[in-house]
Each structure stands twice: as structure tokens, then as C-alpha cells.
Amino acid sequence: MSSVHLIFCMAVLAGGTVTTRIIPRYDGLLMELTSDETITDSITVTGYFVNVRPGNRVVMPDTYLPFWVCGWETDADSSGFTVELTDAVDSLEYCLSEDNQVLLLFFRAAEPLVFPELSWNGPPEEPFCIDSSLVYSDSSIIAALELGQQSPWLDDFDCIVIDPGHGGRDPGAVGPEGTYEKDRALEIALLVRDILNIRRPELEIVMTRSSDCYVSLGARTRFANERKADLFISIHCNAAVNSSANGFETFFLSRARSDDSRAVEMLENSVIEYDEGYNTANHDFRDDALSFLLADIAQNIYLERSSSLAVTIQESMAERFPGSSNRGVKQAGFYVLRGALMPSVLVEIAFISNSNEERMLQSLDFRLASAEAIVDAVLAFAEKQ
Numbered sequence: 216m217s218s219v220h221l222i223f224c225m226a227v228l229a230g231g232t233v234t235t236r237i238i239p240r241y242d243g244l245l246m247e248l249t250s251d252e253t254i255t256d257s258i259t260v261t262g263y264f265v266n267v268r269p270g271n272r273v274v275m276p277d278t279y280l281p282f283w284v285c286g287w288e289t290d291a292d293s294s295g296f297t298v299e300l301t302d303a304v305d306s307l308e309y310c311l312s313e314d315n316q317v318l319l320l321f322f323r324a325a326e327p328l329v330f331p332e333l334s335w336n337g338p339p340e341e342p343f344c345i346d347s348s349l350v351y352s353d354s355s356i357i358a359a360l361e362l363g364q365q366s367p368w369l370d371d372f373d374c375i376v377i378d379p380g381h382g383g384r385d386p387g388a389v390g391p392e393g394t395y396e397k398d399r400a401l402e403i404a405l406l407v408r409d410i411l412n413i414r415r416p417e418l419e420i421v422m423t424r425s426s427d428c429y430v431s432l433g434a435r436t437r438f439a440n441e442r443k444a445d446l447f448i449s450i451h452c453n454a455a456v457n458s459s460a461n462g463f464e465t466f467f468l469s470r471a472r473s474d475d476s477r478a479v480e481m482l483e484n485s486v487i488e489y490d491e492g493y494n495t496a497n498h499d500f501r502d503d504a505l506s507f508l509l510a511d512i513a514q515n516i517y518l519e520r521s522s523s524l525a526v527t528i529q530e531s532m533a534e535r536f537p538g539s540s541n542r543g544v545k546q547a548g549f550y551v552l553r554g555a556l557m558p559s560v561l562v563e564i565a566f567i568s569n570s571n572e573e574r575m576l577q578s579l580d581f582r583l584a585s586a587e588a589i590v591d592a593v594l595a596f597a598e599k600q
């Protein structure tokens with residue numbers, strides 16, 4: 216186990232507001248602090264806790280926690296912050312610009328590309344959960360869809376929504392050893408986000424959830440529409456009554472075509488039972504501001520691209536996991552994809568109901584390789600847009 220070994224402390228005078236930018240890299244994490252006035256850098260390192268006091272009002276990014284960091288907290292007087300690092304970080308380097316307005320901190324990884332176990336067991340300060348009351352209601356977009364045109368924002372490919380399946384009171388499928396689908400899906404999704412941030416820092420990557428919290432199916436796509444995302448990727452682990460079922464498959468939206476697809480569809484759609492106020496007897500989606508008829512039109516517009524992304528993901532997974540069974544691209548009627556006004560897919564990484572694959576899902580190497588396979592496919596897809 217490595218440790219942060221640099222201990223230093225220094226101070227200069229300062230004022231103003233400091234904004235913080237987080238730039239993840241394969242060899243560590245770069246933090247850029249920029250101030251409109253002079254920065255006072257005062258850095259104290261205690262074990263894995265690094266306290267930085269620029270002496271100005273600090274604005275920290277609110278939702279993004281890259282994997283080198285367990286957490287961060289703004290000091291009570293707002294003039295500094297403390298970062299808690301994971302043991303993947305070996306040392307800290309820093310430099311201050313000549314005009315004393317930019318402070319760069321580099322948390323260097325012991326070994327490049329070492330991804331620590333992700334954990335959210337600690338109490339998340341304020342878990343980022345999207346507002347489920349969020350409703351998309353831009354009439355110009357609805358009008359475009361009715362004319363069979365794509366959502367206008369898709370012209371520039373700059374935002375991807377990653378959707379870890381289940382969460383909170385909805386555990387998803389549970390493996391024979393008690394592994395929850397919601398946990399493994401979140402871990403893989405966070406890796407996808409972080410690797411995308413590294414490889415294409417100009418893309419905006421947004422999560423429908425980044426902690427163990429419940430988000431309704433409808434809220435997930437409404438959120439993606441609200442953020443004008445260009446791609447929606449839902450990440451899940453599969454389950455089947457037959458405990459020897461294995462392999463990976465990717466779905467895009469349509470009526471389920473085979474009995475197998477219908478089974479997966481029923482399993483994933485059963486989440487709706489966890490929605491407050493949902494009543495299976497009389498629920499229908501007409502209440503939704505965006506009618507599902509319109510969503511169907513949207514998905515027809517994106518059908519080709521959604522299926523092309525699904526194919527690319529399957530190819531990419533097959534390349535990474537030649538020993539696993541490639542179950543192919545399938546079509547099913549997932550509620551979680553139905554409201555998406557952009558190309559969307561649902562990836563079933565492996566079968567959590569199969570004890571071999573449950574063990575695979577418990578391994579960080581496997582989760583990392585799965586995340587990289589998805590990222591490769593997304594970037595190949597983005598090239599074609």
C-alpha cells in the first residue's frame with residue numbers, strides 16, 4: 216500500500232473567488248484552482264487527507280467524484296477544502312503560476328491505470344439524485360419530432376448520459392452470493408464516466424445517479440432530455456431463472472422480439488413497482504407531459520443509430536471477452552429507454568444470477584474491462600456522428 220508522502224505548508228496573501236476544475240488522467244488527478252485575485256497556497260497533507268487553503272472563497276464541483284478521491288469537503292469558512300484520497304494516489308505535486316492566479320495540484324497515481332475499488336459505503340454528503348419531478352416540455356422539440364426530425368441538439372455530439380440501473384430501494388437482480396445488481400451497475404457506470412472523462416475531456420458526461428439512490432425509470436430519460444444528451448446508455452447486469460445462463464447482450468428499444476428478450480424486459484420493467492404512487496391496475500403514461508406515442512416516434516427516428524451503437528458495444532465486448540458468450544443485439548420494450556429523445560441502449564454486462572459471472576462482476580479487472588469496452592464503442596459511435 217502506498218501513501219502520500221509529501222508534507223509541506225506555505226502561505227501567501229490572497230482574496231477573491233477560487234474556482235476548481237477537476238481533470239482526471241490515467242496517471243493521476245489534476246486539480247486546477249483559478250482565482251481572479253492572488254492565490255494563497257497553503258497545503259497540508261495528513262495521510263490521505265490533503266487540506267488546501269487558497270485563502271479565497273472556494274467553489275468546488277458539486278457532483279463529480281473521480282476515482283482517486285474518496286470525498287472532499289469545503290472548510291467551514293469557505294476559504295479552503297480538504298480532499299480525502301484513496302490509496303491509489305502516491306504523491307502530491309503542485310505549482311503556482313507566475314501571476315499567482317492559478318494553482319495546479321497533481322495527485323500522482325502509484326501506477327498509471329490502477330483503479331481502486333469504488334465504494335460508496337460512507338455516508339454520501341448529499342447524494343446526487345435527479346429531481347424526479349423534472350419534466351421535459353420544450354414544444355419546439357416536440358414539434359420537430361412530430362415532423363420526423365431529430366432533436367435539434369443532436370447536431371453536435373457533446374453530452375452523454377450514463378444510467379446505472381436500479382438503486383436505493385430497488386436492488387435489481389441479486390446474485391447467489393448476495394451481490395446486488397444496483398451496486399455492480401453503478402461501479403461499472405462510474406468507471407465508464409471516468410474513462411470517458413479521461414479520453415474525451417471535452418464531452419460532458421452526466422450520471423442519472425452517482426450514489427446508491429432510487430431514481431424512477433421515467434425520471435432517468437426526462438433528465439437525459441433535459442440535459443439535451445446525445446446518447447443514453449443504461450448499464451445493467453442480467454439475471455435468469457436458469458442459473459447457467461451467461462454472457463453479455465445489448466438491447467435497443469422496440470417491441471420485444473423473442474421470449475428471452477421479453478423475460479429480460481419484464482425483469483427490468485418490474486422496477487416500476489418501486490415507484491411511489493404507481494398502481495399497476497390503472498397506471499398509464501398519458502399523465503406524462505411527454506406522451507409515449509411521441510417517444511415511440513422519437514425512438515423510430517433513432518432506431519438505426521441505437522441499433523448501430525448496440526452492435527458496436529457487442530463487438531467491443533466480444534473483443535474484450537472472447538471467452539464469454541456473445542448473446543447479440545436484441546430488441547425489447549424497456550420503459551427506461553422509452554422516453555429518450557436520443558439514441559439509447561441498455562447493456563446487460565453479465566449474468567449476476569450465474570455464480571461464475573457473479574464472481575466476475577465482483578472483480579475490479581472485469582468491471583474495468585467492461586467499462587473500457589463500452590467506452591471504446593461509444594467513441595467509435597461518436598466518430599460516425
Ligand SMILES: [Zn+2]
Nearest residue numbers: 380387451452
Ligand atoms: Zn437491471
